[in-house]
Amino acid sequence: QKEVEQDPGPLSVPEGAIVSLNCTYSNSAFQYFMWYRQYSRKGPELLMYTYSSGNKEDGRFTAQVDKSSKYISLFIRDSQPSDSATYLCAMSAGGYNKLIFGAGTRLAVHP
Amino acid sequence: GAVVSQHPSRVICKSGTSVKIECRSLDFQATTMFWYRQFPKQSLMLMATSNEGSKATYEQGVEKDKFLINHASLTLSTLTVTSAHPEDSSFYICSAIREDRGSYEQYFGPGTRLTVT
Numbered sequence: 001q002k003e004v005e006q007d008p009g010p011l012s013v014p015e016g017a018i019v020s021l022n023c024t025y026s027n028s029a030f031q032y033f034m035w036y037r038q039y040s041r042k043g044p045e046l047l048m049y050t051y052s053s054g055n056k057e058d059g060r061f062t063a064q065v066d067k068s069s070k071y072i073s074l075f076i077r078d079s080q081p082s083d084s085a086t087y088l089c090a091m092s093a094g095g096y097n098k099l100i101f102g103a104g105t106r107l108a109v110h111p
Numbered sequence: 112g113a114v115v116s117q118h119p120s121r122v123i124c125k126s127g128t129s130v131k132i133e134c135r136s137l138d139f140q141a142t143t144m145f146w147y148r149q150f151p152k153q154s155l156m157l158m159a160t161s162n163e164g165s166k167a168t169y170e171q172g173v174e175k176d177k178f179l180i181n182h183a184s185l186t187l188s189t190l191t192v193t194s195a196h197p198e199d200s201s202f203y204i205c206s207a208i209r210e211d212r213g214s215y216e217q218y219f220g221p222g223t224r225l226t227v228t
Contacts (some may be wrong), residue, residue, distance in 0.1 A: 032215065034216075034217070036219070041202070041222070041224070042221055042222060043115075043117075043204050043219040043220050043221045043222040044155070044204070044219045045219070046216060046217070046218060046219075049214070049216055051214075088154060088155070090217075092215075094215065095215055096142075096143045096208055096210075096215065098145065098157055098160060099145075099157075099206075099217055101154050101155050102154065103153075103154045104154045106152075
């Protein structure tokens, strides 16, 4: 079993839809949870950074962490074609520990 | 957000030659940087952890004599692919951790596409 599981998709939605991306994990030591967006042939871009359980909102993006279920989510409201990218969840035990990545979910938002 | 740069953005080299890739944190100091490689449509694979002033820590299966890492300063880490072969062709991405009041955020460079002919 992988430490972090993420459905690779692809996920195709119409413009304006609410997108839900999810990851599950097995290591209870993870404390820091991140979502990265990666466009083709580019480096990952940090979208959201969350410590422990709870919600965090930034514009159209909301990150949720449920440590009791070992489940994290990223919601994108009013999705736009420019949101089409691969979304990677990542997590770590904190500090300078390495990140453990999910496989990445490819999202396509069509006009 | 913080800025991490990589140079070059793409490089083509002949089999058997060595290639050096630079990773710089432009607006913060980074005692720890990471090097990843990514194959098409796959997630990032961590190669090694680069610590300023000490030897890098390599992940299992990564040849340390082939992928030389030098973290000479708090803003620069380099990855040298020695005696490159076509199977080393990949997208190499570095990242740097910015520590700020107990928060540890990892920022990625734009990547370097290496093609070995």
